[in-house]
Amino acid sequence: MKLELKAVKKSYGEHLALKGVSLSLDQTKCLTLIGPSGGGKSTTLRMIAGLETFDSGQIAIDGYPIPSEERDLRAYRKTIGVVFQSYNLFPHLDAITNITLPLEKVHGFSKDEAIEQANTLLARFRLEDHGKKQPSELSGGQNQRVAIARALAHDPKLILFDEPTSALDPEMSAEILDVIEELIDLGKECVIVTHQMGFAKRASEHVAFLAQGQVAEIGSSSQIFDDPRSPELKRFLERELKY
Incomplete structure (x- = not known):
C-alpha cells in the first residue's frame, strides 16, 4: 500500500481536530497510529476510510486520491473494511445476518453467496456455533470477531x-x-489505531505518532519504539510502557 496525506485539516465547529496531517509511505503493509487521546488518530482513520470528509488537503492510496463527490465516495467505501471499537453490529440481528446483510445490500452478493461467505468466515474465526446468536448473547471478544x-x-x-x-x-x-x-x-494491508504498544511494535511495519492534530514523528516500528527522536514521543512511550 502506498499512502499519502498532504496537509489534511478537519474541524468540528470551533475545534480544529487535524491541523495539517501529512505523511508519505511508498510501501507499507501495516501502519499503526499511536498517540495521546484527542491527538487526531481516530479522526485520521475516519478520513482514510472515507467516512468523513476533510476540510482541506488530500489523501491518496496507491496514487488515487480519495474522492469528494458522494457517489464516488460510496464506491470507494466498498473497497474498505472498518472495525470499530464498539463493534457497530446490528443488535437485533444474529451474527450471520450481520455479515450477510451488507454483502447483499451493499456489495451485490446473492443470498446464497452471502451465506456461504459468512459461514466460511464464522468457521475461520471459531464462531460456527454462534451464527444464530444476537450480539447480546455473545461475549465482547466474540462480537469483535463477528465485526472483523x-x-x-x-x-x-x-x-x-x-x-x-x-x-x-x-x-x-x-x-x-x-x-x-x-x-x-x-x-492483508491495514491501518490500526491502538493503545497496545507491545502489539504495535510487534505487528506494525510503520508507526506514526499523532499529537495535537499533527504527525509529530513517523518511522519504522523499530525506529519509533527503540530510537524515538522527539521529546513528545519519548514522554508518551515512557508513560505507556511504564506498566
Whole structure:
C-alpha cells in the first residue's frame, strides 16, 4: 500500500481536530497510529476510510486520491473494511445476518453467496456455533470477531481498525490482537489505531505518532519504539510502557 496525506485539516465547529496531517509511505503493509487521546488518530482513520470528509488537503492510496463527490465516495467505501471499537453490529440481528446483510445490500452478493461467505468466515474465526446468536448473547471478544468477519467478507483492499480492543478485558484483547496479527501475516494491508504498544511494535511495519492534530514523528516500528527522536514521543512511550 502506498499512502499519502498532504496537509489534511478537519474541524468540528470551533475545534480544529487535524491541523495539517501529512505523511508519505511508498510501501507499507501495516501502519499503526499511536498517540495521546484527542491527538487526531481516530479522526485520521475516519478520513482514510472515507467516512468523513476533510476540510482541506488530500489523501491518496496507491496514487488515487480519495474522492469528494458522494457517489464516488460510496464506491470507494466498498473497497474498505472498518472495525470499530464498539463493534457497530446490528443488535437485533444474529451474527450471520450481520455479515450477510451488507454483502447483499451493499456489495451485490446473492443470498446464497452471502451465506456461504459468512459461514466460511464464522468457521475461520471459531464462531460456527454462534451464527444464530444476537450480539447480546455473545461475549465482547466474540462480537469483535463477528465485526472483523463482517469487515473482511467483501475482500476489501484495505482494512482499518479503530481501537479494536478498547472495550475488551485483557484476555479478550489478546484474542483479538492475535486475530489481527494473523491477518497481517496473511498479507492483508491495514491501518490500526491502538493503545497496545507491545502489539504495535510487534505487528506494525510503520508507526506514526499523532499529537495535537499533527504527525509529530513517523518511522519504522523499530525506529519509533527503540530510537524515538522527539521529546513528545519519548514522554508518551515512557508513560505507556511504564506498566
